[in-house]
Amino acid sequence: METAAPVTFRSIRASDLELLREFVRKLSRDTAYRRLLSGRTPSEEELVRWTAIDPAREAAVVATTGRGPDERLAGVARYVMESPDDTDFAIVLADAWQRRGLGRALLERLVAMARVHGVRRLSGLTLSTNIPMLSLARALGFRARRQADAFTTMLTLDLPGEAMPAAYHPVSCEFHDVLEALATTRRRTQIRFNGSDGLPQQRDAVIQDVFSREGAEYIVISSGETLRLDQLVAVDGAQAAQAAR
Ligand SMILES: CC(C)(COP(=O)(O)OP(=O)(O)OC[C@H]1O[C@@H](n2cnc3c(N)ncnc32)[C@H](O)[C@@H]1OP(=O)(O)O)[C@@H](O)C(=O)NCCC(=O)NCCS
Numbered sequence: 001m002e003t004a005a006p007v008t009f010r011s012i013r014a015s016d017l018e019l020l021r022e023f024v025r026k027l028s029r030d031t032a033y034r035r036l037l038s039g040r041t042p043s044e045e046e047l048v049r050w051t052a053i054d055p056a057r058e059a060a061v062v063a064t065t066g067r068g069p070d071e072r073l074a075g076v077a078r079y080v081m082e083s084p085d086d087t088d089f090a091i092v093l094a095d096a097w098q099r100r101g102l103g104r105a106l107l108e109r110l111v112a113m114a115r116v117h118g119v120r121r122l123s124g125l126t127l128s129t130n131i132p133m134l135s136l137a138r139a140l141g142f143r144a145r146r147q148a149d150a151f152t153t154m155l156t157l158d159l160p161g162e163a164m165p166a167a168y169h170p171v172s173c174e175f176h177d178v179l180e181a182l183a184t185t186r187r188r189t190q191i192r193f194n195g196s197d198g199l200p201q202q203r204d205a206v207i208q209d210v211f212s213r214e215g216a217e218y219i220v221i222s223s224g225e226t227l228r229l230d231q232l233v234a235v236d237g238a239q240a241a242q243a244a245r
Pocket of ligand 1: 031032034035089090091092093094097098099100101102103104105124125126130131132133135136137139
């Protein structure tokens with residue numbers, strides 16, 4: 001990705017309300033129209049709902065620049081899961097950030113989150129004239145079907161479960177406790193893990209959630225990524241250990 005300023009990826013939080021309000025206010029008319037498929041301004045109730053998300057059925061990854069009082073949103077990608085087969089996604093970038101690879105980076109992260117949360121199909125409606133969105137979606141494997149009205153096109157990505165490694169190897173209770181404690185204190189920590197390509201990776205991040213789904217356990221970290229616990233190598237200096245069988 002070609003960027004002038006460093007970009008950080010993380011999950012959205014309720015305290016991002018002001019950042020989101022500012023981000024939305026600065027969007028060009030064209031960008032806002034493409035996102036909402038209408039010229040309306042989002043209501044306060046929508047802004048609150050878009051930041052204080054329900055993690056059981058929603059995910060939103062933000063790309064930010066700057067730190068502390070200088071932090072700004074550069075883009076947001078989100079989905080809302082009505083059911084695993086009916087999950088609606090949307091993405092929008094600040095005008096200055098378009099066409100620099102950030103849309104692809106955000107949407108790839110959202111798709112990875114959807115996979116581990118058991119979403120089987122992501123779909124979203126876009127204007128049939130929205131060439132950037134149609135091209136980005138096609139590049140990531142979405143199908144595009146023009147709707148009967150011809151003005152809109154439905155983008156769909158099927159997420160078969162086999163992308164996940166088969167058997168989950170549970171971690172030890174002691175290591176699980178370390179993760180729970182870090183998720184409670186929200187302390188920044190060093191996380192070493194094996195990426196999906198098998199290569200070692202490292203993040204300096206906050207553990208935001210520990211959850212289990214369909215017999216496997218996961219953490220959500222502040223980079224916006226979701227990691228299966230048996231991918232972890234060490235967290236906060238504690239070596240990952242598997243449960244005794
Ligand atoms: C649609 C949007 C998210 C794309 O993000 P982006 O960061 O501009 O796209 P990227 O730079 O990551 O480009 C990824 C791919 O998309 C395609 N693409 C992006 N912009 C394009 C454009 N203007 N023309 C043609 N293809 C384009 C290309 O295939 C590109 O791959 P390449 O760089 O190898 O050519 C962004 O333009 C945006 O926020 N638009 C306004 C809101 C919106 O339309 N939302 C969609 C409705 S849900």
